[in-house]
Amino acid sequence: MSTEKEVTIYDIARKLNISSATVSRALNDDPVVSKKTKQKIFDLAEQMGYRTNLFARNLRNNRTNTIGVIIPRINSFFMSSVISGMEKVANQSGYNLIISQSSESVEKEIKNVKTLYNSRVDGLLVSLAYDTIDTSHFDVFFKMRLPLIFFDRVVEHEHATNIIIDNRKKAYEATQHLIDQGCRRILHVTAIPRQTVYVERLAGYKQALADHNIKFKEDYVIINDLSHRAGIETAAIIQAMNTMPDAVFVSNDDCAIGCMIALKKAGIRIPDDIAFVGFNNDPISTIVEPNLTTIDYPGYEMGVVAANNLINHLHLNGVAPIHTTNTIIIRSELIIRASSLKRK
Amino acid sequence: MSTEKEVTIYDIARKLNISSATVSRALNDDPVVSKKTKQKIFDLAEQMGYRTNLFARNLRNNRTNTIGVIIPRINSFFMSSVISGMEKVANQSGYNLIISQSSESVEKEIKNVKTLYNSRVDGLLVSLAYDTIDTSHFDVFFKMRLPLIFFDRVVEHEHATNIIIDNRKKAYEATQHLIDQGCRRILHVTAIPRQTVYVERLAGYKQALADHNIKFKEDYVIINDLSHRAGIETAAIIQAMNTMPDAVFVSNDDCAIGCMIALKKAGIRIPDDIAFVGFNNDPISTIVEPNLTTIDYPGYEMGVVAANNLINHLHLNGVAPIHTTNTIIIRSELIIRASSLKRK
DNA sequence: TAAGTATATACAACCGATTACATATTTTTT
DNA sequence: AAAAAATATGTAATCGGTTGTATATACTTA
Structure with missing residues (x-):
């Protein structure tokens, strides 16, 4: 085994006694090159182990x-x-x-x-x-x-x-679904509404509440980084509330599940005491018990x-x-x- | 807004009335270029929005x-x-x-x-x-x-x-752990032992059995593609066995969990009836109930x-x-x- | 001050492919 | 068979850097 020198179109041209331009054209399957010459070039290129130098090409073409x-x-x-x-x-x-x-x-x-x-x-x-x-x-x-x-x-x-x-619509549907289940005190856990995604979800949540004559409460929106850990922390916050919510709509499955598991450990029944909806449809949503309602995000x-x-x-x-x-x-x-x- | 022409070292050289070689050297911080010239070049490059053309460089350097x-x-x-x-x-x-x-x-x-x-x-x-x-x-x-x-x-x-x-060692430890828990009929679910990983794990499993005087049984090794679905299928196979195993060591968490959940649904208690060990330490292993013993694979x-x-x-x-x-x-x-x- | 050394810059070839344009070769037409 | 058209190939410039070697300038030293 030894380092081999790279084969260029010039090497091919020399061996076949033709110009590098023809070789270049042939390799790019330019119809202007005759079939016979093309074949010769293809064969030799194959045999010599030619590979295009993309830098040279890109340098010329200005595309990568x-x-x-x-x-x-x-x-x-x-x-x-x-x-x-x-x-x-x-x-x-x-x-x-x-x-x-x-x-x-x-x-x-x-x-x-x-x-x-x-x-x-x-x-x-x-x-x-x-x-x-x-x-x-x-x-x-x-x-x-x-x-x-x-x-x-x-x-x-x-x-x-x-x-x-359609984040707004899906958040709306999620919230409405919870309302349909009889929930009225619905918490929304999400990230800082800086990115459109979260702004939209919050908007959908609010709209659904409004459309069902449920008053929006500022402290029913919990902002965190949506990590699993944040979910656990949220569980603590929920337990400390005077009246606990009867549903939680979380902007991500990871966080939803962290929260759900923590609440379960504290003896709270899901969904009977608190219903949960997540977001993303991560595989974990079908592993956790009970399986998590969520929005499939393909x-x-x-x-x-x-x-x-x-x-x-x-x-x-x-x-x-x-x-x-x-x-x-x-x-x-x-x-x-x-x-x-x-x-x- | 309009398409701007790319700035090259030649443009910089022309403006400063020096050679492109000096510009190239300066931009590569070659100590041979004087500090004064370098500064001028840096400043102008910055001002003109120069960026290296990597193709040209790579073409010369033959590195990407x-x-x-x-x-x-x-x-x-x-x-x-x-x-x-x-x-x-x-x-x-x-x-x-x-x-x-x-x-x-x-x-x-x-x-x-x-x-x-x-x-x-x-x-x-x-x-x-x-x-x-x-x-x-x-x-x-x-x-x-x-x-x-x-x-x-x-x-x-x-x-x-x-x-x-060390797949062999870890498989050995996993199996030994199950033996320590009193298990004797330990199933191993893994992929075709074609890749070293699986060969090694199988070897570790066998070795642990041998070292504890448990006879290796060919039909206690189940081969599949280690998917979640394969886990569910494995659950069916297990239930169809004359004497069910008292432990299952699976080569991957996904498959282990698929199997575990299916068995649970069938009323089999984990770990009391059948103990489980997976492989990988995927996040799901801490979500599933009971949490899955597994090998952390960093x-x-x-x-x-x-x-x-x-x-x-x-x-x-x-x-x-x-x-x-x-x-x-x-x-x-x-x-x-x-x-x-x-x-x- | 002249010779010698160090420092800074310039010249020009090179990396390998693409392509406009020129030239050669073959085929078709009259 | 000559002219015209079609086809095939060649020439050479170009893309934008890098770098060995040559040259110019500044700085020491005797």
């Missing part, structure tokens, strides 16, 4: 066939499903994915944008960090007319497409749609500017399980 | 600062943790990660290797697909002396480093170690050939929870 992805964190069921979907689509279309995590911090997100910009990705798929409000760090992309798609945690932007689910599909959309746009190459489609709403669904069924 | 990752599937807790760890390390060292999924198929894996090879990744981090036995598709990498690290699903190879946990750490190792090797640039370290064993641990505690 690479898509940048920025997400808060990869290791949740939802996010890894999204990535899985994106990877599949990208791979099929000959694109590579460069994934970077913002770890929920704007600073890191800004750094990531810079890195990906310098890596000359052809476009960007982004789910915003927890505390991103100002999005001017993406301006470099808009300036260079590079397509950008936000998904899940999005922000309205004239030059970007958003891919989301991560894989979201990843597929986001990547497809970006790649389509890249192929149209500016023919259809990205702001023609502004928002894509993915189908999502309330899945009713035992944790919220008071009336069997 | 990119690491390829091939995994069976990203959307499991374990794998996404691994990736998370890799991404963190890579990002810190200025490397990009290109992740591709083999979807547990050799064919796809072969395709991925080719793609990554053509993308000129500097090295490869690989966890093998379910049915990969022959690994000759990695030969191109060895041939070009590109470093390759296997993790989790590994294969012995003279030129690759393996990063694993994915994040594994990702960190794998990426660190590869990058170290890249920086040493052949000084330390990769086969000097052949195997790295990550610490892992049996975590005892209620699902296996017969003696409280």
